[in-house]
Amino acid sequence: MRIMGVDPGMTRCGIGIVESNGGRRISMVAVDVARTKPEMAPHHRLLMIWNAIEHAIKFYKPDVLAVERVFAQENVRSVTGTAQVAGIVMLAAAQSGLPLGMHTPSEVKAAVTGNGRAEKAQVQLMVQRILTLDEPPRPRDAADALAIAICHAWRGGALHMEDTDRSQHGGAGMLPRAEGEDLTPAQRMWANAERLSRRHGAVEPKKP
């Protein structure tokens, strides 16, 4: 299954495409960051980002789109812009007939690091390990987009699909019950960490 993850943002919008075999193994297909300048009119910025999203969908033909669920943060202005970008990404999914997955930032962090409150650098590092890349994806928006795609593959589409029409997408991407030998050391490490955190019932442990 090919998953396109999008980290919505007006100034930098991360787009990451990964391929998952349904197990823990996952590989990177492509990553890009659509950038727009704050001096531009906001609707023109949205159009630029839209073009990048459309291009990625047409070129990489993902089976599913995953986007970060936007919450209000301290900066209201940037949240509004982020939600506007999320809106056009969701629209792109619907127009292309793609199922849509939405995951909160803490779900994404928990999926790739085992800790829902992980630092950004840790997410970047784990994305590098999980995808066995030579160096961490930069900028962070690129890593975040890949993390969202990984999260979607591992958390399972069925549980969090924001889609009522696509029943065929059912169990694809569910957490695999048997984790075999096809894991890299980093992936095995992650699987162990996840098992541990599950045993202790602490998916999102508090910061020490």
Place this chain on the structure above:
Amino acid sequence: MRIMGVDPGMTRCGIGIVESNGGRRISMVAVDVARTKPEMAPHHRLLMIWNAIEHAIKFYKPDVLAVERVFAQENVRSVTGTAQVAGIVMLAAAQSGLPLGMHTPSEVKAAVTGNGRAEKAQVQLMVQRILTLDEPPRPRDAADALAIAICHAWRGGALHMEDTDRSQHGGAGMLPRAEGEDLTPAQRMWANAERLSRRHGAVEPKKP
């Protein structure tokens, strides 16, 4: 000048089209509310609203789009949805090559009632009077969309255009210096109220 005002919302998205001769006189061309059900997947809701916006642009051929500027309110969830809808409306403007105007709720209220903190019913009533309609536009989202379009016509596009490319749109819609006899009684009343509130330097007076 034909202005399409949009009151963004996931459940009810108001779309109002007015024709302005550049003076105070303004008439309604059409009004509609795009509705979607909360049970639907959010990206499918956005697609439905998108289709309504696209249809209105193609059918009524506005010269400019005006949309309410979204701010964070008490209800974070609904703000996110509203911003997502605003995002696709802004995208529609950019894709159609239309200039985009953005106005805050209090700017809209001040434009049509002379009071930036006016009640919703007052906005509805003034929209009816300004457009010389037999009854107030219902639901409120319809009235709000028309109010946004009226606000854009009267406040002047040049001051608030979120557009860097369309210099030809310059002064169109600016507040006219000479307010002539082509005013309806309601329009004359409004003009007087506005003059008064300007003289007292109170565009947004506090609630009594």
